[in-house]
Amino acid sequence: NAGVTQTPKFRILKIGQSMTLQCAQDMNHNYMYWYRQDPGMGLKLIYYSVGAGITDKGEVPNGYNVSRSTTEDFPLRLELAAPSQTSVYFCASSPTGGDRLGYGYTFGSGTRLTVV
Amino acid sequence: QKEVEQDPGPLSVPEGAIVSLNCTYSNSAFQYFMWYRQYSRKGPELLMYTYSSGNKEDGRFTAQVDKSSKYISLFIRDSQPSDSATYLCAMSKAAGNKLTFGGGTRVLVKP
Numbered sequence: 001n002a003g004v005t006q007t008p009k010f011r012i013l014k015i016g017q018s019m020t021l022q023c024a025q026d027m028n029h030n031y032m033y034w035y036r037q038d039p040g041m042g043l044k045l046i047y048y049s050v051g052a053g054i055t056d057k058g059e060v061p062n063g064y065n066v067s068r069s070t071t072e073d074f075p076l077r078l079e080l081a082a083p084s085q086t087s088v089y090f091c092a093s094s095p096t097g098g099d100r101l102g103y104g105y106t107f108g109s110g111t112r113l114t115v116v
Numbered sequence: 117q118k119e120v121e122q123d124p125g126p127l128s129v130p131e132g133a134i135v136s137l138n139c140t141y142s143n144s145a146f147q148y149f150m151w152y153r154q155y156s157r158k159g160p161e162l163l164m165y166t167y168s169s170g171n172k173e174d175g176r177f178t179a180q181v182d183k184s185s186k187y188i189s190l191f192i193r194d195s196q197p198s199d200s201a202t203y204l205c206a207m208s209k210a211a212g213n214k215l216t217f218g219g220g221t222r223v224l225v226k227p
Contacts, residue, residue, distance in 0.1 A: 042120075043204070048214060104150060105160075109159050110157070
């Protein structure tokens with residue numbers, strides 16, 4: 001089925017470790033996003049990309065890095081994991097950035113990350 | 117102060133009742149308004165989309181936007197237990213801009 005695929009679904013990291021959260025979409029969407037969702041909180045934008053080779057910071061980028069070498073993939077890198085990065089991470093994509101045509105975002109099913 | 121405010125709930129209603137959800141926002145530049153539904157341990161999914169002020173109806177769901185009051189609403193008629201989820205409002209300023217999300221309201225529909 002077409003959509004956004006995130007791996008892994010769950011991960012436990014030790015403080016100081018690094019990891020990459022994978023995100024892939026097969027809808028040929030130009031725009032891709034990484035959000036984190038903390039309990040009882042809304043979605044906070046970490047990084048986004050408007051196309052291959054172009055990325056920009058969202059509201060909470062510290063401690064994360066991204067790259068976008070292809071239209072399909074948008075991995076999120078955590079360097080030197082900290083307990084404050086314990087969260088659920090969602091990747092999303094859209095054909096445009098602002099839903100002018102009402103497409104909305106397509107979200108993946110999330111990666112639950114715990115840093116201990 | 118957050119740009120988009122949403123009561124976290126939980127909002128508990130009996131099956132068949134009308135569910136009323138709302139968000140307030142502070143930035144008058146927002147023009148595109150959406151409601152997303154998120155089931156437990158799942159990603160959000162787009163439920164309703166409206167542009168500027170007005171109403172939009174889709175089956176049991178009605179979305180309203182009042183830009184003069186900076187207030188948006190979602191109504192769910194004849195609520196079902198399957199409507200139990202967290203509902204997130206989201207909005208953007210223009211095409212090509214990022215979405216700003218509310219914190220979500222948890223809804224419980226009891227049989």
